[in-house]
Amino acid sequence: MKLLLIGSGGREHAMAWKLAQSERVEHIYVAPGNGGTATTAKCSNILEENYLQFAQDNNIDLTVVGPEIPLAEGIVDDFEAVGLKIWGPSKAAAQLEASKAFSKDFMQRHKVPTAAFESFHNYDAALAYLEKQEDKVVLKASGLAAGKGVILPETKEEAKAALKELMLDKVFASAGETVVIEERLEGPELSIFAFSDGKNIQLMPACQDHKRALDGDEGLNTGGMGAYAPAPLATQDIIDEVRDTIILPTINGMKAEGTPYVGVLYTGVMLTKNGVKTIEFNCRFGDPETEVLMPLLESDLLDVLEASVEGRLDKQTIVWKDEAAVTVVLASGGYPQAYEKGKTIKGLAHTDNLVFHAGTTLEDGSYKTSGGRVLNVIGMGQTIKEAVDDAYQGLKTIDFDAMHYRKDIAFQALAKKDR
Ligand code: AMP
Ligand code: GLY
Numbered sequence: 001m002k003l004l005l006i007g008s009g010g011r012e013h014a015m016a017w018k019l020a021q022s023e024r025v026e027h028i029y030v031a032p033g034n035g036g037t038a039t040t041a042k043c044s045n046i047l048e049e050n051y052l053q054f055a056q057d058n059n060i061d062l063t064v065v066g067p068e069i070p071l072a073e074g075i076v077d078d079f080e081a082v083g084l085k086i087w088g089p090s091k092a093a094a095q096l097e098a099s100k101a102f103s104k105d106f107m108q109r110h111k112v113p114t115a116a117f118e119s120f121h122n123y124d125a126a127l128a129y130l131e132k133q134e135d136k137v138v139l140k141a142s143g144l145a146a147g148k149g150v151i152l153p154e155t156k157e158e159a160k161a162a163l164k165e166l167m168l169d170k171v172f173a174s175a176g177e178t179v180v181i182e183e184r185l186e187g188p189e190l191s192i193f194a195f196s197d198g199k200n201i202q203l204m205p206a207c208q209d210h211k212r213a214l215d216g217d218e219g220l221n222t223g224g225m226g227a228y229a230p231a232p233l234a235t236q237d238i239i240d241e242v243r244d245t246i247i248l249p250t251i252n253g254m255k256a257e258g259t260p261y262v263g264v265l266y267t268g269v270m271l272t273k274n275g276v277k278t279i280e281f282n283c284r285f286g287d288p289e290t291e292v293l294m295p296l297l298e299s300d301l302l303d304v305l306e307a308s309v310e311g312r313l314d315k316q317t318i319v320w321k322d323e324a325a326v327t328v329v330l331a332s333g334g335y336p337q338a339y340e341k342g343k344t345i346k347g348l349a350h351t352d353n354l355v356f357h358a359g360t361t362l363e364d365g366s367y368k369t370s371g372g373r374v375l376n377v378i379g380m381g382q383t384i385k386e387a388v389d390d391a392y393q394g395l396k397t398i399d400f401d402a403m404h405y406r407k408d409i410a411f412q413a414l415a416k417k418d419r
Contacts, residue, residue: 003028003061004029005030006030006065011067013034015285019064020040020042034357034358035360036355062309063087071089076090089262089283090262104117112245114279115277127160131156138184139181140179142180147221186273187271188270190268191206191227196265197309201313203247210224210227223372224373225331227286233412268282287373298321323387325378326391330398331373332404343369345368345400358376360375374400
């Protein structure tokens with residue numbers, strides 16, 4: 001089979017690497033891809049932006065969509081309208097991520113546990129509501145804001161300033177036209193991924209991401225500086241609670257509303273003292289969570305994606321390795337703020353670890369940095385501790401100018417003496 005894989009991050013390199021292992025995969029075109037997908041077996045990068053035309057011209061058997069933007073724009077609907085096979089949610093189903101107002105209203109309709117909230121289209125009404133709040137709140141731009149649209153103000157003054165930025169100064173343009181103001185919850189977070197075919201689901205090992213730039217969860221929010229799985233915090237009871245109170249009601253609710261959810265549902269949850277609450281849904285795989293899930297997946301990913309598109313996930317066995325995986329993100333100095341690009345990456349050939357590229361390009365046979373998150377170094381082991389040690393050992397040979405990484409990935413999962 002010939003596949004088209006859309007995206008350019010560590011998530012897509014990990015998916016390309018895993019899909020390439022399928023005996024049935026002949027070639028994977030990655031659009032636009034990165035330095036890692038340029039050199040992965042059976043893969044080549046393409047610059048074509050008219051994906052539909054490319055898929056038709058090249059007899060693509062299955063298109064796999066990595067990021068949320070094409071999904072929110074309706075790429076799945078466009079492909080299906082001309083009879084092309086594509087893996088991901090429809091435009092209507094992708095609203096679970098693309099509109100936080102939709103997502104929160106949906107959760108309320110279907111009694112899915114989440115933070116109490118109100119949505120506002122009008123600045124004065126939102127301000128009046130804020131004035132009345134006694135506890136801390138969270139402000140969310142309803143639309144897609146590249147992961148930056150959530151604000152956690154510490155004081156009412158900060159909250160008011162943030163509301164003004166969102167609704168009057170329009171720092172996130174139309175994404176901030178509608179603002180959700182919600183109760184601030186407390187507790188550890190988990191990322192729970194489920195494959196869905198619209199009616200059946202299969203859960204993956206629970207992951208934990210590290211959103212802050214610096215050790216000890218300090219510094220600015222990033223796309224994610226590292227991840228690990230399976231997270232010991234996710235006991236079987238917690239997983240059952242997430243499945244039964246959040247994921248199944250969501251999949252059943254989407255089906256009942258005539259917008260069945262097909263693809264991967266990413267549920268961000270917080271374990272609060274009042275039970276598990278949904279923080280957000282994403283309509284795609286997480287990055288960097290995918291970089292630990294793909295090496296843990298024993299089964300053929302192509303089989304799973306086809307079963308998801310074809311509505312037969314209930315008959316698909318999905319096997320996960322009984323191991324632990326960790327990814328440490330090597331980032332450009334300065335990220336998530338301004339950083340320099342075009343640095344030569346050294347020592348990649350000298351590590352034995354699996355490395356998934358994110359912001360890299362291949363130029364004249366050498367890899368250069370081209371983004372904030374540059375590389376994901378993967379560690380594997382029988383325990384999280386072994387996997388952590390493997391990842392930090394494996395990244396020692398790699399270097400580029402101003403390289404920065406967190407030294408404490410998976411600290412929540414390690415005994416204090418191991419940190
Ligand atoms: P999101 O972009 O929705 O993932 O939100 C980014 C981060 O903001 C989450 O990972 C949480 O750490 C935090 N967050 C979002 N909503 C809440 C909430 N209601 N209470 C506390 N923290 C939140
Ligand atoms: N790991 C966070 C995200 O993919 O949104």
